[in-house]
Amino acid sequence: MTLLERVYQYSVDVLEGKVIACKKHKQAVERFLKDLERSIYDEDCYFYFDNNELEEFNEWASLFRHTKGVLAGQRIELTDFQLFIAANIFCFKRKDNDYRKISSVYIQLARKNAKSQLLAIISSYVAFLSDQVEEVYISGWMKEQSDIVYQEILKQLERVPSFKGKYKTSYNRIQHIKSGSIIRALSREARQFGEGTNPSLAILDEYHTHLTSEIMESLEEGMGARINPLSVIITTAGRNLNSPCKAEYDYCSKIIDPHNPVENENYFVLICELDEGDDPFDESLWVKANPIAATYPEGIEAIRKRAKKAKDADDSMTSYLTKRMNIWVSAQESGYLDTAKWNNCLSTEKIDLKGRKVYLGLDLATKHDLCSLGIVIPLENGKFYVDSHSFCPSESLEERIKTDRAPFKKWLRQGLLTQTDGAVTDFSYILDHVEMLIRQYEWEVLEVCYDPHEASYFSQEMTEKGYTMVEVKQNIATQHEPLTEFREKVLKGEIIHNGNGLLTWAIGNAVTVSNSDDRIKLSKSKSTERIDPIAAVIDAFSRAMYCEESIDYNKLFLSKGFSF
Incomplete structure (x- = not known):
């Protein structure tokens, strides 16, 4: 069996459940198989798969x-x-120049899964086998962290007799004599984090310990x-959860x-x-976070010891979940709505909006957020049609794309x-868009529900034009019911x-916070990116959910205990 056949069979086994893997691991496998299929069968595909590169990497590691x-x-x-x-x-390459298709890599694994070993092999592979002068930098927030991979590289090289005299070392720097390529350990602690460097390979080990993104940004700047x-x-x-790694x-x-x-x-x-809902003490699931450590007895026993300590001592639980189960603490508890569930509500038929x-x-x-218009249309049998449109100042659009x-x-x-002129959003664009929709679809706008923040003047302007304006405060008392009702309707397929794509992206970003009674509201401060489109939709839904046309009276009677 060739190495590519091994990788292909491994991928199939992951998808078929023969290799136990988490949801995101499976998504990575699906991505690989899709790219592999494109490279083989799509004549217009701009990349190909280099089998020889895989053989060469494996030979180097051996x-x-x-x-x-x-x-x-x-x-x-x-x-x-x-x-x-x-x-x-390494193996997907561009047809026009044979360069790698991949320029960035993010791998998240639990501890003791040979991360340092793999990074060491990758580092020497790039530095020693290139016909160019390569600069490889291993970067940790603290010197101790960057030294771990560096020392692993040294130990690997020292144990290969044929490498003697082919490299030299000094001051946390390895130089390949023939090519002039270097491998160097950097750290912010030593005030060494990339100034004047020209990296061809930049490695950030244990990025979750980095308090800022300055090391990564400095190295990426040097890669230009x-x-x-x-x-x-x-x-x-x-x-x-506010770190650059998260x-x-x-x-x-x-x-x-x-x-x-x-x-x-x-x-x-x-x-x-x-995965969400998995029991962190179920040994059969440990392999999801530990694809190497949980495949041999000694590795399983090491995890088992940590699991017992976590059960016996509350202060060890967080460490166990993050380091051994690879879970961002509390991250799974605050996501508002699964985008897969949302996509299940995609309409397969054209909805008449007239x-x-x-x-x-x-x-x-x-300035900072998008301005968003949420659209909620009550349909028959308790269902709702939902859409949105957003606005961004032209002078901040490039910043939005970058950040x-x-x-x-x-x-x-x-x-x-819609891109608006200037550095701040011109609200007249929103009014123009609303009136364009009304003319196009002959809508009767019952209410315009708005977050009062920065909206007082615009609210007055719309009131003067005859719109019924309803203030919707962004607190738990106001948001809990529409948020939970909207989510329930999505799960039942009653939202269409x-x-x-912009609304879907915002839903994927949305995070909620709760009080002691488990009542929730959207949190812009804790959400990963912009959530303004879904916030605008929820504002509209907070009133639309009470619309008489949308009420399913059979459901209402049953839930309220009516009798006749």
Whole structure:
């Protein structure tokens, strides 16, 4: 069996459940198989799969020996899981120049799953086998962290007799004599984080410990002159939900989610974690977060010891969940709505919108957020049609594209987003859009529901034009019922939409916070990106849910205990 056949069979086994894997691991596999199929059967595909590169990487890895653990001293034989990673990173290449398709990598694994070993192999592979002068930088927040991978590289090289005299070391720097390529450990602690560097490969190990993104940004800035650079993040989950690593995790989760409109096919993402609802003490599920450590007795026993400690001592539970089960603490508890469930509500038939009674919602901002118009139309039998449209100042659009890493230009082309003149949103564009919709569809706007923040003047203007304006405060007392009712209707298929990608993106970003009574509201401060479109929809739904046309009286009578 060739190495590609091994990787292909591994991928099939993951999807068929023969290899136990989490949802995001399966999504990465689906992505790989889709790209592999494109590279083979699509003549117009711009990339191909290089089988020889996979063989070469595997041969390079086999030169080295395990430096620690139960296999210490034995030659490294890459697992199918590790070959899958290598195949994705190195083997998809552009047809026009043979450069790698992948330029960024995010891998999240639990501890003790050979992360440092794999990073060491990747580092020496890039530095020692290139015909160019490569600069490889291993970056940790603290010097101790960057030294872990660096020392692993040294130990691997020292145990290969044929490498003697082919490299030299000094001051946390390895230089390959023939090519002049270097491998160097950097850290913010030592005030070494990339100034003046020109990385061809930048590695950020345990990115969850980084308090800011300054190291990554500095290294990426230095990559500008490289023709085929590669940045690699390998980390476990962490506890700081406001860290740059958590933001990267959220972004990467969207990339691999087939239901999310965010795309980046130059970014390889592999996340191995427990799924929502999994029992962290169920040993049969540990392999989801531990694709190597949970496949041999000693590894399982090490996890078992940590699990027992977590059960016996409350202060060990967080460490166990983040480091061993690879779960961002509390991250799974606050997501508002699964985008897969939302996409199940996509209408398969054209909805006649002419002559409808409509509720509108407004979520306004001047600079930082999007301005959004929510549209909720009560239909028959308790169902609702939902849509949105957003507005962004032209002078901040490029900043939005850069910081939010979302396809705003695509949404502009699709007519889901309007670019307004200047540095702040001109609310007259919103009024013009509302009146255009009314003329086009002959709507009767029953109420315009708005967040009072920054909306007082605009509310007065719309009132003067004859609209019924209803203030919807953004607190738990106001939001809990519409949020829970809207979510319930989505799960029951009683919400219908047309696949608006901007609204779908906002739903994927939305996070709720709760009080002691488990009542919830949307939180812009805790949400990963913009949520203004869904906030505007919820504003409109908070009133539309009481519309007489939308009430299913059979359901109402049964729920209220009526008798006749």
